[in-house]
Amino acid sequence: MSTILIIEQILNGLQSGIMLFLMAAGLTLIFGVMGLINLAHGSLYMVGAFAAAAVAGATGSFLLALVAALAAAALAGAIVEMVVIRRLYKAPHLDQVLATFALILIFSEGTRWIFGSFPLFLDVPSYLSGPIRLPGGIQYPLYRLVLIGVGLSVAIGLWWLTARTRIGIQIRAGENDREMIAALGVDISKLYTIVFALGAALAGLAGALVGAIQSVQVGMGEPVLILAFVVIVIGGIGSIKGAFIGAILVGLTDTLGGIFLPQLFKLFMETGAATQTGSALASMAVYVLMSLVLIWRPTGLFGARA
Template identity: 80%
Template sequence: MSLILIIEQILNGLQFGVMLFLMAAGLTLVFGVMGLINLAHGSLYMVGAFAAAAVAGATGSFVLALIASLAAAAAAGAIVELVVIRRLYARDHLDQVLATFALILIFSEGTRWLFGSFPLFLEVPRYLSGPVTLPGGIQYPLYRLAMIVIGLLIAAGLFWLIARTRIGIQIRAGECDREMIAALGVDISKLYTLVFALGAALAGLAGALVGAIQSVQVGMGEPVLILAFVVIVIGGIGSIKGALVGALLVGLTDTLGGVFLPRFFELFLAPASATSVGASLASMLIYILMAAVLLVRPLGLYGGRT
């Protein structure tokens, strides 16, 4: 097992982790501030991917495609919050789950009606295609490296937004005591719409970025949504820092486990059996990680309230 392979897989895990962070950050904001379980968050990821693929196909511009993904997902999120979600804040979590599950079906069938059942493809732009040489002579895809940088820059921007701006103060206050900030004159309805649109935009951007390395298809957001829920449970509900740490842990665990566990079992089993056993255990690793974290910290790594 070479050092180059290990470093490449660590970078792959970081890339996967920062994309999970973009999904989980919006999800944890919505759940932390609004107390809302939003199963339709993965559909907003899909909306961003399809918007990016459509705009890139029409204009040939990857930058415009990313802007379209942000705008389309944010607009879809704001409309959903105004039309549907706003009626669910006072309802119990079962009603929220049922309503947002219905939204998944609506988004899926609406996307299939607009774009058809066949997958779309979003090409990596020429200026980000090909490998880049890292220290030590490691060849790594430039686009994946750019995804890591973009994700970390957005994480830094979110930390600044939450910690240093007036909107961030209102978001943190709304998480702690929404009745009090409403009494102090903050329009809580507008704040909720803003938070929901921000979370939707982040999910849409993640879908667009990932859409360039895999096909864009109906239902692509649901598997990522499951991992995003694992991330916020590990990191702690309502914590952006927890979402980042949890996403990186999940990304690295999933990627390294999938690559190296089968190789480990080849030391004891036949290659076919080692691959089967290793792949099965690798798919369980992130849930084992979640269980281990919850045994030690039931509220997650950075969870601050029940």
């Protein structure tokens, strides 16, 4: 196997990891700050993608589409927080799971009601489409490099937000002791709405960015949601840094496992059987990774709480 192919696959792993980070960051913030398991996070991803597809279809502008995705997902997130989620903070996790699962169904069928049952069209803008040649003769799609860049910028922005701003201090304080910061006069319910909308906006952005190279359809968020949960468990719940490292690890494991496990089995099995066994094991690879991390560190890589 050539070095070029390996480098290309590492880039692919990075790119999928970074998009996963956008999902996982919101999820881990919401879980960390509010103690809420939000299964409907994947629906916000879908809302972002559909909003982007609708706006791109109407205006032809990809940038406007991204703005619309951010706005629509943040708005949907804020509304959901104020109408439904707010009642669930004191409820047991099982009630939260039940309610947010209901939200998935409502979002999915609502989207179908508005947009119909067939997938929507959303494409990479012409100025970002096609491959470019990297040093060493690697051909790589420009859009995927842009995704890596956007994801890294968001990661830096989030770090700055949580580490260097007043609202970041409040968010971190809310994670540690919510009664205390309420007692210090911080409007906790407003803070929660902001955090939820922020998480939703990140999911919506991921949905729109990824929607351009994938299928914009009802239910597109659920497979990503499962991986995002794996990421925050690996990274440690509530930790943005953990979500970042976890997402990159999961992205790389998923991508490289899918390539190298079948190759590995070909060394001692015939091709057809090796492909099947290798692929089956590759789809388990991220869960194996999660188990290994949990054996080593039961609270995840950067998890503070048990």
